[in-house]
Amino acid sequence: MTEKIVKVRGRHGTKSLDITIPAELSEKFDINAGDLFKVKIIKDDDSLIINYELIYKNKN
Numbered sequence: 001m002t003e004k005i006v007k008v009r010g011r012h013g014t015k016s017l018d019i020t021i022p023a024e025l026s027e028k029f030d031i032n033a034g035d036l037f038k039v040k041i042i043k044d045d046d047s048l049i050i051n052y053e054l055i056y057k058n059k060n
Contacts, residue, residue, distance in 0.1 A: 019050075034058030 036056035
């Protein structure tokens with residue numbers, strides 16, 4: 001499993017948050033702007049896991 005530390009950033013004028021994908025990982029796994037992911041949240045007493053599953057690969 002590839003592990004990296006990422007930062008959550010706020011967006012000006014909205015309540016949405018962005019989680020950054022490091023350039024090293026986006027290049028290694030061919031992740032690009034416009035790709036769509038399904039998000040699954042797993043929460044228990046000690047942890048929060050956010051799982052992203054690629055469901056659409058942007059053709060551009």
